[in-house]
Amino acid sequence: MRGRTGGQADRWAGLLATLAVMGFAGCRGADGDATAGGKRILRIAYEREIDLLNPFTSQNLVDISFSMIEGLVSTDEHNRFVPVLAKTIPTTENGLAKRNPDGTIEMTWPLHANVAWHDGVPFTSRDVCFTWRFVTSPNSETYNREQYLGIKGCDAPNDTTVVFRWDGEYAYYAGLFEAILPEHVLGGMTPEEIVRHEPYNRGAKTIGTGPFKFAEWKAGEYIRVVRNDNYWRGSEYPGIDEIVWAFIPDANTRLNALKAGRAHFGRILPTQVKEVRDVPGYRVNLINSNSVMHLDLSISTEHGRAIFADSTVRRAIFLAIDRRAIATQLMEGTVTLANSPINSGSAFFNSAVAYPGPDRQLARQLLDQAGWTVGPDSVRTKGATRLAFPLLNRAGATDRIAIAQVIQAELKAIGVAVTFETLESAAWTQRWRAGKWEAVVSAWFLPADPSLTGLYACDGANNMTGFCDPALDLLLKRSDRTLSVADRKRDLDLAQLRLSESARTLPLYYNVVPEMVSAAVGNYRGSGTNFGSFWNLYEWTLAR
Amino acid sequence: MRRYFAGRLLQVVPLLFGISIVVFLVIQAAPGGPEGSLLAAGRFVDPEVIESYRRRLGVDQPIYLQYLNWLGAVVRGDLGHSFATSRPVAEMIVERLPATVELMGTAFLLAAVLAIPLGLLGGLRPQSAIDLAGTGVSFLGIAMPVFWFGLLLQLIFSVKLGWLPVGGTGTVGATSLGDHLLHLVLPGLVLSTRYVAGWSRYFRGSLVGTLRADFVRTARAKGLAERAVVGTHAVRNAMIPLVSIMALNAAELFSGAVITETVFAWPGIGRLFVQAMFARDYPVLMGVLLMGALAVIVFNLVADLLYGFLDPRIRYE
């Protein structure tokens, strides 16, 4: 009774209290301290848990892998390719890219000498050719495998030279081989075996040439990498002794971790930017990413054709949407307006492209002219067809759903009825890829190289909307198959213009990834490419 | 009674088998497949890469074949390999078990520590101010959505006051028992509120009923001291439904608690399951569900056993 159970409860309480006091006493090397025993430990509040470390087969964007594994090139914050293990990127101008009379191209990549893998074995051109053989094999599960298929042969005349034999000109050559696999670890295995090879996927044998080496992976919690003391760029690099990538997928928890000073770096949501404006010791960098939030209309379905086949209707719909309000008000000014799927920082961006509007008056006029009259329920009809369509939303994508609601309200004002069909993420992906939708608000993550062919060509693998413009196809395919930057720019400029005029997709804004970085971190150069902000990790420093 | 429980034990395997079929059908019924995660990052993925991925995982085969392959492997002790990481499912589950059991165990402990006194106080003096206050406190535990409660506590104790860590199981590079316990405090506390309400309510309710019961009146009439009456009879009898509920809840020791784990970045099985669901990682899902089913069956059995053991009036046929 009272005495018995009360006494027991007291004993437990006492035990817990004692342990708590012990805890307080014992825990003085708090998370936020960079120095645990004098070591410079960079703590990153990472926004996801990664699947595996092989940069070619991982389904995530591979920040962590790239801290350990390097390639011929990487991408800087201006979408420019910078050589890493290569000394120079071959171009026709510097003569390292040679056009043969039969139309084939020979590219010679000079490599740095004295580069060693983490286990001490020297890095050579043979590793590059090995990587090529793996990626181009049918079952390598490399997401952009097709782009490597233009390389018909790989030669390694000496340890520091690699020669690729291309069957033609491919504009995106410079972005390939962002990672190199170690032949002495993975050689002798079939591609299927390499894909499943746990020691390489999981860390035990994740050998790279990068500034950091694998140390520990605590499942579900963190990955720890340590300084590569024999890094080829010089013993002064890297300026950090250890990095702990803590997996904190929940955006609110991540924010709390940063506010509490428990991490030096973390990516937060645009809606949280205002929350952290006054946190001392941190800067919030709004990184424009290569990802454009846009509205796609589709004529793949019967209903889609019935309402969207007429470009006037599409133009009217686009005119009614106030993109500026979305960027400056809904997104609170954290994002910049986009007029093209190509990032505004890219050399191939066409700044002359613009979308008219917003102009509700004109939109209504256009719809009236096109024969869509307003019915008694305020929705326009033409014959038996109502100008109503569902927006396919992905559950949990709060920013897109917010945009969808704004679009719904704005289109309601011109007599277009938008409903929502919200599906769970994997279900949404399946519907989306099957093309069974009329409208979607989504964002592609474009590689640094601005090839739009897969998205907008008639036979583009990722063209789910059904739009087909042979003239656009010509421009896009030609822009893919030239080594002349000037020619490519000309074609892509025209393509962007043509795309905007065809009113098949409405770019809204460039996605922004706000990165909260501690003032203790030096040489951070935030980047929104698929390489991300850790592209120059070897240069980073951490104040003690 | 022994025969009854032997019979129940024999039913475990067929039950598991039945559950595995139902559960397999349920997860396969969700539209979409594992290739969704290939596309989640928004990159352009070559269609043939998607195809070869599906072929490697075997998801292009008819459902019954996939189930039979899975079943065949399971009876040989192989839970298969995760679609996402290619690692053995058994390994992925086992490495997360200690953290899960630890978190759930802490929550149970805290819940018991809070629920028993709360229920006792309320049951002894029903309708009093103490009862009302205790009732209110225990209700608070189930009335406040867990994520809100967790994030609120996190904001107060981790961000504003800095007393407790934000998440994880320990400070990397500076771990100690004390550090680890500090990391357990918030998630354990938040999770315990889920059980405190139910446990204290059941305990209180059955205590009130027991105290009014005939045999207690008889004991009082016989003149036994109040202490003896309450202590030896009432509480012990009132504990029965409580113990039964606790045993039922104990099955959750192995399934974790996804929201608490997510808010406090705790590497538990709850989070693993939800991530696997969104990624349609069927082998992981089946492995976790099978283990959970086994736990449910076993603990249901335990609960029934306890009930039969503790309450002499109940007869199992």
Next chain:
Amino acid sequence: MSRGSGWDRFRRHKAAVASVAVFAALGAACLAAPVLAPYQIDAIDLGNLRAPPSLTHLMGTDDLGRDVFTRMLYGGRISIAIGLLAALVGTGLGALIGATAGFVGRRLDSVLMRFTDVAFAIPTLPLLIVLSGYSEAALISMVTIIGGLSWMATARVVRSEVLTIRAMPYLEAARALGAANVTMIRRHALPNAMGPLIVAATLAVGNAIVIESSLSFLGLGVQPPTPTWGNMLMDSQSTMASKPWLTIFPGAAILLVVLAINFIGDGLRDSFDPRHHGG
């Protein structure tokens, strides 16, 4: 057990009486949403995002500039409806199965309890994803899942109560007098199991409302733009530190309703309180 004394017992439970008032007030307000709401539920105002409570917006505005008070009223309808319906489905089903299993015993009991075991093992999340494909039926799928997967605990509780009661002498007498099983269940077993059943039912209502908000946390549950207290609470988490009212209103509402229902359940259980309970 006369009605009069049961009602008296309820009235003596002050917290329960107060809770009835609170619940009735909240419920009535939500029911009267079309009349009470000062704004349209989807009236977006991009120039006035996340404004604090003011004279024009009693509870402030949300992340799209919509009036929070309006959305609270409409959201309450859905949250409360989900709670009540799911509890009804769950408890009703559970009571039926539990009472039958406990009373009839033997084979049927065994089958039903194993069926319960199987149901316990079915995961909510995948089922929800499956059913969420039919998005017009969001409310129905939510109720079905939450109710349909919460009956097991009630079934077990009711069954153990019935088992206890079944062994009591006066029931043996009734059976000896020829009363049918169904009559026995209805007249004797169920009323005596009422106490724990009520507790289970009220816990279930609260549970259902809270589960709905947990589903919003996972990105499932009732999807925007339809407001529920649960998804309003979740959406506001990212700005909790600087815009606390956005979390306080839906959070407090959930808290109040769940507390009220549970106190009401307490009162009801006391009013049903049989002197024969607990044996």
